Amino acid sequence: MPKLVSHPDEVKIVTKRFGMGAAAIDKYIELGGYEAAKKCLAEGPDWIINEMKASGLRGRGGAGFPTGMKWSFVPKQSAKPKYVLVNGDESEPGTCKDHLIFLHDPHSVIEGTIIAGLAIGAKTGFIYLRGEYRYLIEIMQRSVDDAYAKGFLGKGIFGSDTEFQVIVQSGAGAYEVGEESALMESLEGKRGVPRIKPPFPAVVGLYGGPTVINNAETIATVPHVITMGGAAYAAVGSERNGGTRLFGLSGHIERPGVYELPMGYNLKKMIYEVGGGVRGGRKLKAVVPGGSSTPVLLPEEIENLGMDFDQVGKAGSMLGSGGVVVIDDQTCIVEFALRTISFYQHESCGWCIPCREGTDWLKKSLTRFHAGFGEMKDIDNIQYLAQNMMGRTFCPLGDAAAMPTLGFVKKFRKEFEDHLNGKPCPFAKHAELAVV
Amino acid sequence: MSPETMSVFSPKLAARFDALVEKYPLRRSALVPMLLYAQDEVGYLSDAVIAEVAERIGINENDVRSVASYYSMLRFKPAGKFNVQVCTNISCMLRGGYDIFDKFSEELGVGHKGVTTDGVFSLEEVECIGACCWAPAIQVNYDFHDDLTPENVPGILAHYRKQVQDKEKDA
Amino acid sequence: MADVTFTVDGKKLTAPAGTLLIDACRKAGIEIPSFCYYPGLSLQAACRMCVVRQEKVPKLQTACTTTVAEGQVFITESDEIAQARKATLELLLGNHPLDCPVCDAGGECELQDMTFKYGAGESLYAEAKQHREEQQWSPAVFYDRPRCILCYRCVRMCGEGMDVWALAVENRGARAVIAPNQGDSLNCEQCGMCIDVCPVGALTSGTYRYKTRPWEMKHVSTVCTHCGDGCKVTLGVRSANDGAEIIRADNRDKSGINNDFLCAKGRFGFDFVESKDRLTTPMVRNAAGELKPATWTEALNAAAKKLKEVHAAKGGSAIGVLGSSQTTNEENYLLQKFARTVLTTNNIDHDRTADYTAFADALAGHKDKLASLRETETAPAILLIGGDPTNEHPLLAWNLRTNVRHHKARIYIVNHRGIKLERQAKAVQGVPPNGYKDLVTLLGSDTNELAKGIAQEETLLAVIGQELNGKALTDFVAWALKRGNVRFAYLGDHANSRGAADMGLLPDRLPGYIPVNEPGAFAAEYAGLPTKPGLTQAGMLASAEKGELAVLYAVGANPAGQSGFKPDALKNTFVIVQDLFLTETAALADVVLPAASLYEKTGTVTNTFGDLQLAHKAADHAGVKGDFEIVVRLAGAMGVDVKMLVPFGTSSLTADFGQSRGAQAGEADRHAVWLAAHNLEPKVSPFDPLAVLDEIERLVPGYELDRLNLLGGNDAPVHAALPDNFVPLEVLAAPEMPATIAPTHDTLFTSSVFGRYSKTLTELKEYQEGTLAETAAD
């Protein structure tokens, strides 16, 4: 069972019921659950969307798109049924926050889904979890069954004549399926290859109907936004970045875990105070701020860095999925880069040439390089490859592979050069990585 | 699927599949979970499984194969009864994921994608399993084990071995 | 959609709003490279070769998915774009085996062309390329994974285009491969369309591989000889010691009636031409009763002598002539003219596969009711009665599927069996095998779903299968005409079934279905034309049995091969056969004359829809002659003034007799017709089939040709049986014995006599039957 952690700086909104047995529906109700959904049922779509807009909540899946705005793009009238799709594919290395939500507060996801459905006029919501989360899928399914039994889901929810159904879906191992359009493909029983955009999901999505797709954390936050009021939620965070978010501290950190901190919280503080500093009192070498696809930051770059979408973006990286991976000074960056790129090589769907071939060549080059058979020109070559993937792939996975690579080469060029001429890497433990 | 047709699945699973395909706006939406549940029961996606799933969904077998081969949890060859999946992705790697992998490899005498001769265990190096903050982590089939050190490895293996032995005793 | 104006590379372009940028550019002559984009198939945006810069958009955009709108500004060539394309090519070439010198696609490879253009020749990688053995998926299809660039054209062509879905992508990422539907082999229609669309040499053809280099072939576009659809086909020809050999068939320039489509027969079924069983020398039966090789002169003289004797002694009624639905219009026209004017007999018929006569009669008095094959791709509503287009008219089936995909056409099917096109149909109505006679009642019903659907259609294209003939056909046409806003197509087999009927290979009809007893303009031109209807094929055989028919002249006809033929029906008849193979009839013959196939001669053919196309001589086979030349020579041997038959030259007989032209006959013929059309003195030889085109055009109603279009390699619709020139039914005198109509029901891998002698088709047929058996056994 994953360990729960806490820290005085935390502002517990989404995590406030964690560890309280809220997976049981009666407990959830006792703790005020499903009141937000009832309120939304009474207030209607425009009110909901206004609250969401006021909250400044930005998508927690990675891109940080304002949730209220996303919902408002869905056409009011539609010949085809509309859908809500909750993205619980959580596969970005460094990220395990949705894991805890499904485990400790599954009903918040269901309640958020109902509210999203009410906001856009959908009658069906899908909650898609990665296949590896089988025990969480079972928890979610049980919770959905309980909500049906209470009349919170079904033909007439909460005694109204509004219908809302929820289906829990399992994936089967594919990072790319986290991309919203690939997620819809997977849910339609196909290969997880992304779709051409436009049309965007809000207009043509699942089964051709208008669809809102949100990350599980985003959805779990929704009932709290409604309960607190949009403005109150917004006030917790930083400018243009409403509320809190679940940051996952992992890697060489003393007290790893998922912490709920206000948006804009200082990264250095997060590592040294909340997380207790680098493990074993070692020196910080670098930090990946938002999941493996975000470019690394050097210690000097995090001094005054507030963790919100805009500030991290300005610092040349991304807030991404909130997975903060701490790297100490005993780590081989080439190995780290190689392990990062092997992941994207393994997960590239293969649809487009720059990503399929680019990740493959990057992995091959880095493997050889790391094994000590590199040449000076390989460093430029790796950079050239990554540069030529950037912005040219069909979906952002190509960028997700290229961006961190560029970061590693740019910021640690010296370390790459040190691997030349058959010099053994002082830190590396594994010359070859097996995942294929 | 009509009741008199022979199914490769247990009656319980077959009944579950009968319901599953009706759940969605499109039958096909049942495909990915169906393949996974079928694999859970049969062990892998045999030709017979593919054929029956194709028929249940109403699509071609090569279509099923095409979809199935996309997802990394789905396999076309049997694995061990307990499939040990060691995450070596960044967060786990930084906290000794490879040491865990090596320990399993040593204990089981197999490498990546290897199956022990008794068929009880198989070993696999996998991508991030969503347990980064409790690294290093592994999954044995669907069970998570986290915050591991190599010292934990023999105990984990013993735990599963015992399950097999208990079952054999019952039988 | 309304037109919009946008700017590409500084040029203002106009196109309907929503047009794909790549199409708009290509139309304007701005070439945008692409691998995955293939017109007509679903969009992929996967190869990223077509990237362009759009003003005010941060990332490069793919031209294959960008739709044009008013005021947009694009750049399609710049350093940035060239670099993006070059980088993509470098990535591909990293793994691509550079085996261009031995690759079938070398010289015709889109990857090669683009590498040349963007200069991505240098290898950036030190890693070894992945090697994988080539796989044979079927006798027709081979796959070389390392060459594959995963553009998914083949997958879409097979699925969306052919509705076969035999190819799919397996695995993910760099391990992705194209996989066939039976593990390591293909169970499909073997159309080879996947090979055709493959931009590189990943999919290659079992019949063509390693045979030659593309630039060593001459490419001749002609018309496929197999079914009644008449696809345009480009034959790749190489000279061989016994003539010119065909090594490949495709439709590489995507022009013509079939655009890029060809079926297995069109693509692989040309090899009967090279069969070792081809007749290459004339034969005459000797006193001992054995067929022995003879010279052309001996054989022609033997035939001519007999014809003359019998004609002198018994008159034309003792002679019968059978033509073919696989010979050209000019040959058919000449043959009936020879029969009617030289042999003075109306005993002429052919192997009828559909009741075109009844069809023409039913339409008498109605203008512009015949649909071209092209219309089947655009008509909003189609009623398909009988027939099985997928197997018997593959191009028609392709058009119908395309129509449904692109224009959401509504297809209504009435059939006595299940056919594959039902998958595209809006409504399907089954009938008993003999139920077509009640069709009109069915269509008139106001409870039947299909009938109700049709009633709501504004326009209707009726495609009629061979199940309908005689009265059932006439009744249906009458019903449909009354309904209004309808056009028709009638399905028959073979490359020139329709042409054979149009050209009057009929005992009661002259060309254009003009009754022989009311010959009109023909009366003046055809000296000695008998006006009593002659014998049908069945009539001739009956007459021969009775000992009345003394000579049977069969041109490409094989009555002895038909079911119901009595073994000694021709015992007392002198039989002259002109054919490619020693058919059952040829084996009985007294004189056998080796004839050329459609691929070895020039002439026009009319497909079953009435689209006229020009077939060009592509190959050559030592020893054989075209049917046209043989008829002329036979007439010559009989002492006939051939100028009466073939209006060639103007003043003298010193014309070029064709010796100087060799394999280039088509060129010379074309030139001659061009001269004629411009009132210049034509120097056409009597053996030049196109020399009778003028006469056909002049005398045959409906064959007022758009000659420039035709000679330019396009298809031109004909309107045979035009009402204006048509004679009311009452004046018709019918032959005594009714004609037999025998559809061949050829499949995708059979083609009457030719199919038997095509090694590839036989192999594909056996392969598919084996595959099916295997599947069933599982």
Ligand SMILES: Cc1cc2nc3c(=O)[nH]c(=O)nc-3n(C[C@H](O)[C@H](O)[C@H](O)COP(=O)(O)O)c2cc1C
């Ligand atoms: C390759 C790729 C993988 C992604 N994986 C996930 C994921 O696992 N979970 C997730 O919520 N969003 C993921 N996303 C982002 C989604 O596409 C989408 O933006 C998000 O689910 C929208 O929800 P939000 O607005 O609430 O963030 C991924 C995006 C890409 C390009």
Ligand code: SF4
């Ligand atoms: S960038 Fe291309 S290959 Fe990579 S995951 Fe996206 S679509 Fe697939």
Ligand code: FES
């Ligand atoms: S042609 Fe546009 S991406 Fe391939």
